[in-house]
Amino acid sequence: MEIIRMENISKIYPGTVALKGVDFTLNKQEIVSLLGENGAGKTTLMKILYGMTAPSSGRIFYKGEPVRFKRPIDAIEKGICMVHQHFMLVPAFTVVENIIAGSEPGSNIFLDKKKARQEVIDLISRFKFNVDPDAKVEKLSVGEQQRVEILKVLYRKADVIILDEPTAVLTPHEVDDLFAVLRRLKDEGKSIIIITHKLKETKEIADRVVVLRDGNLINDNVDPRKVSTKELSEMMVGHEVNLQARRPAKHIGEVCLKVENLTVEEDGKEKVKNVSFAIHHGEILGIAGIEGNGQTQIIEALTGLRKPKSMKLTLDGKEVTGKSSDFLKAGIGHVPEDRLSMGLVKEMSVMENMILGYHRESEFCSKKGLLLKKQISQYAEKLKKDFLVKAASIYSAVSSLSGGNQQKIIISRVFSREPKAIIVAHPTRGVDIGATEYIHNQLIELRDRGAAVLLISADLDEVRALSDRILVLYEGEIVSESMPGELSEVEMGLLMTGGNYMVEEGKQRD
Amino acid sequence: GQKNSGSDNETGNKNEDGIKFAVLFGAGGLGDNGYNDEVYMGAEMAAEQFGATFDYAEPKDVAEFETQLRAFADSGEYDVIIAISTEQVDALKMVAEDYPEQRFCMLDTIVEGYDNIHSISAAYPDQHFLSGVLAGIATQDERFPLSNPENILGFTIAMDTPTSRGQAAGFIAGAKYINPDVEILTNFIGSYKDPATAKELALMMYERGADIVSANAGSSTQGVFYAAEEKNRYVIGTSLAMIDPDRSLAISLKKVWLFVVQEIESIHNGTWEPGSTVLGIPEGVCNYDTTGLNIQIPDDVVAILDDIRTKIANGELTLPTDLDQIDEWASQNQYHR
Amino acid sequence: MIKNIDNARKIKMGSSFMNSAIALVISLILGMVIIGISGYSPIESYIAIFGVSLGTLKGFALSLSQATPLIFTGLAFAFAYKVKMINTGAEGQLYAGAMAAALVGAYITNLPSGVHALLGFAAAFLAGGLAALFVALCKVYLNANEIIVSLMLNEIIIFFTSYLANGPLKPPGSGVGQTKMIEDTAKLTKLIPQTQLTTAIFIAIITACVLAYLLDKTVFGYEIKVTGHNLKASNVAGINVSKISLITFALSGAIAGMGGAAMVLGVNYRFVEGFSSGYGFAGISIAALAAYNPIGVIFSAFLIGILKSGTITLNRTTSIPVELVDIIQVLVLIFVAAPALIKSIMSRAKKVRSKSSREEHMEVKTSDI
Amino acid sequence: MTFNAEVLYSIVASTLRSSVPLILAALGGCFSVRAGVSDLGLEGMMLAGSFFSVLGSYITGNAWLGLLFGMLFGAVFSMLHAVMHITYRVNASISGMCVNLLATAATPLLLNEIFGMSGKSPIVEAFKKPDWQWMNNIPVVGRILGAQNVLFFVAILLVIVSWIFMYKTKIGLRMRMVSENPHAASTVGLNVTAYKYFGVAMSGCLAGFAGAYLSIGQMNLFVEEMTAGRGYIAVVINAFGKYNPLGVFGGSIFFGFFDALQTIFQNIFPSQLVMMTPYVFTLLVIALGLGGSRGPAGVGKHVDN
Ligand SMILES: Nc1ncnc2c1ncn2[C@@H]1O[C@H](COP(=O)(O)OP(=O)(O)OP(=O)(O)O)[C@@H](O)[C@H]1O
Ligand SMILES: Nc1ncnc2c1ncn2[C@@H]1O[C@H](COP(=O)(O)OP(=O)(O)OP(=O)(O)O)[C@@H](O)[C@H]1O
Numbered sequence A: 001m002e003i004i005r006m007e008n009i010s011k012i013y014p015g016t017v018a019l020k021g022v023d024f025t026l027n028k029q030e031i032v033s034l035l036g037e038n039g040a041g042k043t044t045l046m047k048i049l050y051g052m053t054a055p056s057s058g059r060i061f062y063k064g065e066p067v068r069f070k071r072p073i074d075a076i077e078k079g080i081c082m083v084h085q086h087f088m089l090v091p092a093f094t095v096v097e098n099i100i101a102g103s104e105p106g107s108n109i110f111l112d113k114k115k116a117r118q119e120v121i122d123l124i125s126r127f128k129f130n131v132d133p134d135a136k137v138e139k140l141s142v143g144e145q146q147r148v149e150i151l152k153v154l155y156r157k158a159d160v161i162i163l164d165e166p167t168a169v170l171t172p173h174e175v176d177d178l179f180a181v182l183r184r185l186k187d188e189g190k191s192i193i194i195i196t197h198k199l200k201e202t203k204e205i206a207d208r209v210v211v212l213r214d215g216n217l218i219n220d221n222v223d224p225r226k227v228s229t230k231e232l233s234e235m236m237v238g239h240e241v242n243l244q245a246r247r248p249a250k251h252i253g254e255v256c257l258k259v260e261n262l263t264v265e266e267d268g269k270e271k272v273k274n275v276s277f278a279i280h281h282g283e284i285l286g287i288a289g290i291e292g293n294g295q296t297q298i299i300e301a302l303t304g305l306r307k308p309k310s311m312k313l314t315l316d317g318k319e320v321t322g323k324s325s326d327f328l329k330a331g332i333g334h335v336p337e338d339r340l341s342m343g344l345v346k347e348m349s350v351m352e353n354m355i356l357g358y359h360r361e362s363e364f365c366s367k368k369g370l371l372l373k374k375q376i377s378q379y380a381e382k383l384k385k386d387f388l389v390k391a392a393s394i395y396s397a398v399s400s401l402s403g404g405n406q407q408k409i410i411i412s413r414v415f416s417r418e419p420k421a422i423i424v425a426h427p428t429r430g431v432d433i434g435a436t437e438y439i440h441n442q443l444i445e446l447r448d449r450g451a452a453v454l455l456i457s458a459d460l461d462e463v464r465a466l467s468d469r470i471l472v473l474y475e476g477e478i479v480s481e482s483m484p485g486e487l488s489e490v491e492m493g494l495l496m497t498g499g500n501y502m503v504e505e506g507k508q509r510d
Numbered sequence B: 001g002q003k004n005s006g007s008d009n010e011t012g013n014k015n016e017d018g019i020k021f022a023v024l025f026g027a028g029g030l031g032d033n034g035y036n037d038e039v040y041m042g043a044e045m046a047a048e049q050f051g052a053t054f055d056y057a058e059p060k061d062v063a064e065f066e067t068q069l070r071a072f073a074d075s076g077e078y079d080v081i082i083a084i085s086t087e088q089v090d091a092l093k094m095v096a097e098d099y100p101e102q103r104f105c106m107l108d109t110i111v112e113g114y115d116n117i118h119s120i121s122a123a124y125p126d127q128h129f130l131s132g133v134l135a136g137i138a139t140q141d142e143r144f145p146l147s148n149p150e151n152i153l154g155f156t157i158a159m160d161t162p163t164s165r166g167q168a169a170g171f172i173a174g175a176k177y178i179n180p181d182v183e184i185l186t187n188f189i190g191s192y193k194d195p196a197t198a199k200e201l202a203l204m205m206y207e208r209g210a211d212i213v214s215a216n217a218g219s220s221t222q223g224v225f226y227a228a229e230e231k232n233r234y235v236i237g238t239s240l241a242m243i244d245p246d247r248s249l250a251i252s253l254k255k256v257w258l259f260v261v262q263e264i265e266s267i268h269n270g271t272w273e274p275g276s277t278v279l280g281i282p283e284g285v286c287n288y289d290t291t292g293l294n295i296q297i298p299d300d301v302v303a304i305l306d307d308i309r310t311k312i313a314n315g316e317l318t319l320p321t322d323l324d325q326i327d328e329w330a331s332q333n334q335y336h337r
Numbered sequence C: 001m002i003k004n005i006d007n008a009r010k011i012k013m014g015s016s017f018m019n020s021a022i023a024l025v026i027s028l029i030l031g032m033v034i035i036g037i038s039g040y041s042p043i044e045s046y047i048a049i050f051g052v053s054l055g056t057l058k059g060f061a062l063s064l065s066q067a068t069p070l071i072f073t074g075l076a077f078a079f080a081y082k083v084k085m086i087n088t089g090a091e092g093q094l095y096a097g098a099m100a101a102a103l104v105g106a107y108i109t110n111l112p113s114g115v116h117a118l119l120g121f122a123a124a125f126l127a128g129g130l131a132a133l134f135v136a137l138c139k140v141y142l143n144a145n146e147i148i149v150s151l152m153l154n155e156i157i158i159f160f161t162s163y164l165a166n167g168p169l170k171p172p173g174s175g176v177g178q179t180k181m182i183e184d185t186a187k188l189t190k191l192i193p194q195t196q197l198t199t200a201i202f203i204a205i206i207t208a209c210v211l212a213y214l215l216d217k218t219v220f221g222y223e224i225k226v227t228g229h230n231l232k233a234s235n236v237a238g239i240n241v242s243k244i245s246l247i248t249f250a251l252s253g254a255i256a257g258m259g260g261a262a263m264v265l266g267v268n269y270r271f272v273e274g275f276s277s278g279y280g281f282a283g284i285s286i287a288a289l290a291a292y293n294p295i296g297v298i299f300s301a302f303l304i305g306i307l308k309s310g311t312i313t314l315n316r317t318t319s320i321p322v323e324l325v326d327i328i329q330v331l332v333l334i335f336v337a338a339p340a341l342i343k344s345i346m347s348r349a350k351k352v353r354s355k356s357s358r359e360e361h362m363e364v365k366t367s368d369i
Numbered sequence D: 001m002t003f004n005a006e007v008l009y010s011i012v013a014s015t016l017r018s019s020v021p022l023i024l025a026a027l028g029g030c031f032s033v034r035a036g037v038s039d040l041g042l043e044g045m046m047l048a049g050s051f052f053s054v055l056g057s058y059i060t061g062n063a064w065l066g067l068l069f070g071m072l073f074g075a076v077f078s079m080l081h082a083v084m085h086i087t088y089r090v091n092a093s094i095s096g097m098c099v100n101l102l103a104t105a106a107t108p109l110l111l112n113e114i115f116g117m118s119g120k121s122p123i124v125e126a127f128k129k130p131d132w133q134w135m136n137n138i139p140v141v142g143r144i145l146g147a148q149n150v151l152f153f154v155a156i157l158l159v160i161v162s163w164i165f166m167y168k169t170k171i172g173l174r175m176r177m178v179s180e181n182p183h184a185a186s187t188v189g190l191n192v193t194a195y196k197y198f199g200v201a202m203s204g205c206l207a208g209f210a211g212a213y214l215s216i217g218q219m220n221l222f223v224e225e226m227t228a229g230r231g232y233i234a235v236v237i238n239a240f241g242k243y244n245p246l247g248v249f250g251g252s253i254f255f256g257f258f259d260a261l262q263t264i265f266q267n268i269f270p271s272q273l274v275m276m277t278p279y280v281f282t283l284l285v286i287a288l289g290l291g292g293s294r295g296p297a298g299v300g301k302h303v304d305n
């Protein structure tokens, strides 16, 4: 039975046409996967369905009736709920408050906190989620926050659930749990739309795949069981793609970056516990692990953003200390985990962003502290060309670029300085296949030029595909070191969730 | 009436039909039921009496004084330009130097040594001295029904400036002169336009035992009057416009309007001369006043007040000019009934 | 390439200039309506306001001299805003600067004239800067809200300087709270005799140019912009955010302090209690009017200077209440601060126009038939 | 200076009286900030409230109707702030200052237009201090409360009601959500704009009430600029009280207490230094890290449609 039909939807933003006459349908008890590159219009289409933005033209039918959703509340009333790409939580509120706000229990004006809490507890136990209902959200890990988001939807007893990239921050195990929940919801008669860039997941969960490209509907009835991931990605991108094939390091050199006894304390708790490791020239060291297990703290310590409790860091035998500018100067590059909030100034131009962090180098700045504008613009033009950054000009604001191209600015900026070592965090999060492929190639090239790369990613596939050696981080400790292929995905997933005994037992049994 | 022809020609195109003068009001502006309004009243009286016309400006800040004075002087239309508040002295001196032919007048502050400035003022303490004496008597006198047995008075001041302190000193000296043991509560409001705080301060004074509170506080004075009404005690204001017939014990009058009238009169008569004129209790410019009040002051009290006024006029008694001098002054000067 | 930037910037500046111009026109028209409703003649008022301010040398000088302190406080607000800090403390910093300049002007003697005045400015720069530095320290190290701390510090500085002027520093015989008159050597040179227009205006304009240069051409300015737009990114980029914020905010206060010096050394010749009629707060509107552009501040301050000088004329020559001019000033601010408002008004106007032209069109057609 | 029980009573009573306008205005600030809009315009809304309550009382001859008028126009003035900031995205500090400037310019003008007076209005019907003889029989508390105006009790009631509203009702939770994260609020279907408008309107009403308390509660007329910076103090108190009605109540009492103490200390120390002390203390409290929280995380953030 058809539950939602969107007809001929177009959306024009000033400067961009996000959607061009797209048709979309959703049936009862169906899981649809919406695929498309960055900027294809997936989020926009869903926002229109959820009443967050108005379409420029087109019509929506709910169970055959024409409807107009002016506000999310109109959609929520019809049982349509959405989990957003970016978390929509209030850090200062408790889990219960976050879940109920907007749809509180009871019919009078007062807040029935007891009842609300009970309902949330029931929900948590029904879906076997592991969250403390009374914890403040600011204290939760990313995975837990994701669960709160899903609880919000479940609490509202939605019939139609839209999930916009829900798995980007989850571990394989958590993804499995999530998918189990989704299947159960489907069995209960709900309809689900899921957006993800991971084709493997699409194939696993979806009943039907809808592909968008550049705001156009490419195909709205793909059977995931009948196509390969390669075919799917070509549908998205519009041309042939070479999927990640491992390209192991050719020659691993001397030790480049050496970290000894790294301990980081935060809020009186040790978030990183006496961690030591070394990375060689021409090697990619991957750190796998669920977010919130100390990755952020390690990155901050290795880039000088935070003073660890103890650490000895040497680069080619020379000790590096001081502030983040000293680390940058010493030759430790940094691709931060969140491009928009940490890596770029979106209000400023491409050109200005391309020297960010290196703006005090003599190439860009005279001894008197004047910016050498001519050199800078020449340099920016060159990077734009070399790294294939798609932007109207180097003077356009970064905010006008697509996510993938924004990421390219950071990559070009850091990679072109030929750092001796580089800390790369989640380099392809939320980036489409084309750009992902490009970024991976760049990373490997940099490695092959002799750089030591520390790759931190929540995407296990990415870590496994790129790394020459893999560490697993759990609760601030390194619980395993292995060569790629040595451990299976399942084993790694177990290690990441603290199940190292089982893995070791398994090994012994072998 | 004859016009002052000599200076007329020198300064050019003056109004041939009558005297024209300009007034520069204080930063507080019109509507304060006090000093500024009284000067305005004086200007109107003078205009009527001598067929004169006048222009005025109400400056918004200190820097504007000079500009306005210059503009008045520049136009060359005015027989005299009157500056009325102490803060304007600097500006007046500067402008007067640049326009030697223009006559200026400074009210309420002494300015000397200029050939084109005449200043008329009253000594600061004079305005409140006699009211202080009256209050000093009334607080201990059973014939005044709203007073209490306690020997406490109050005085509220808008801003803690030297001028205001001098005025307060007059009141306190008056009270101590007749009643050496009297306690006088003084408080500063912090603004000329905050009647709510003024009322609060006055309420506390009454609650602490004061039965008469005097105020010299621009528009804030309203608050003191309202407090008196609520507590049903005596109050002393500074202006004919600011009275409560049943509770005003007196008005501490300084007849500033007379200053303006005198000034214009001197122009009209051709007797204008630079220099300074200081008026006060002896000339009747400063006095306690009971016009429009329902309170009967017993004759013996009136006699005492008259006696003291005479002493001041004779020069037998000189008044202190700042709060700091009071204690010493009071120990040396006492009135024996 | 360089041309490209300049063009892009020109377009941006041009559109914000257009926006301000339209806002000005709309508010002047609305101002006429309000004056009319209040029962006064709009024409007569506008002649009084603009005729003298712009049409006579003295009036023009007055407009400029009124603008002088406003340039300083406007710059102060605009500059702090570059690191997204709100400097509501300009009023207090102005007082601190004024007091410092008055002390230097009155108690240091035997200095050559230009040097003495400059020393006064330097003292004011320091005093205002220190006052602001305190606020910035509270914000950076204690995470306090700078608006709140500034508001409190304003009160403290104003009361404290008032205490000084009424107590220890009061010259004998003075009837108001003020300090000793400054030495002649400390007085600023008048550009036009018998006006309050002094060399302070040059110092103000130079300050604006220095700031514009700083922001546009230097690494320091680059770091200020990065810090203002994205705190986290500037940390990652190795920028010492605390240092940048502290320096920027302190400089902002120092500039406000120089405004105090301009008033003391050029106009009042001493510190007078309560000398400012809210120059500090006016800076907020001046900066907003200029879209936080230092050069723009010169012009927006001049515009407000014209209105203020118009007020002074109006006050003296007519019975029109001066508050009407203040209302016009608020209107200008409202329309300039809200460019979207102008846009919606313009588009509505366009719609009405296109509708009426369409109707005309139709009329023609029907008559054809 | 005799320091006896009388004086003590009088200080406490005065503390309560002078804290009322601060409580009301800062409470308004609470609503504004807890809906995600900064509250720098309180001074102007308060001044408007002072004027229009006098006008209302003048027209109707009834103080309660005057109060209503004051609150209404406080809200009207707050709408300038709301429209500029919420609808047209102007920085809230600037739109707040706009309200302050407008009220400072408009009230004297209206005073002139309507009453033909400058500086101050005629005397109008005001809230009389009730004559509660029976109160005097209650020891200690009776004397202090007996010295209060009816509006004092209304203010206390409003503090409690506001607290219950913000922390115990559904709308309160939603409003706080808007101030913490407007994006999140809009995705669960809340009309962010409406909540913000509501918060600002409430701040206007309460600031108008505070102004009315000054003009027809404490006094019986309007005087130009009679709010004398209390609106700015309310902004400080609101931050000091962590944007919580109860905290705001405490902060206002603190400032009121200092106001009352001044009357005694002014005779011992220079008056300017005495008037300076509450600010120095507050600053110290912030410097010691005890107050001055940053407030809700989403203040000043907008949601795009
Ligand atoms: N508020 C907006 N204003 C202007 N343009 C927008 C806005 N939101 C989205 N766009 C543009 O519309 C296009 C579609 O964006 P949308 O967010 O729907 O992409 P998406 O498919 O969800 O991409 P991603 O995988 O990166 O999330 C993009 O070009 C984007 O830049
Ligand atoms: N609102 C105000 N702002 C600034 N200065 C004021 C204000 N009101 C009065 N002043 C100044 O304070 C002094 C005393 O003013 P006040 O209004 O108290 O006068 P008053 O009570 O009528 O007594 P007076 O006749 O002193 O001199 C005068 O010099 C006057 O210029």
Ligand SMILES: [Mg+2]
Pocket (backbone or CB within 6 Å): A042, A043, A044, A085, A164
């Ligand atoms: Mg998206």
Ligand SMILES: [Mg+2]
Pocket (backbone or CB within 6 Å): B138, B139, B140, B147, B148, B149, B150, B151, B152, B210, B211
């Ligand atoms: Mg007595």
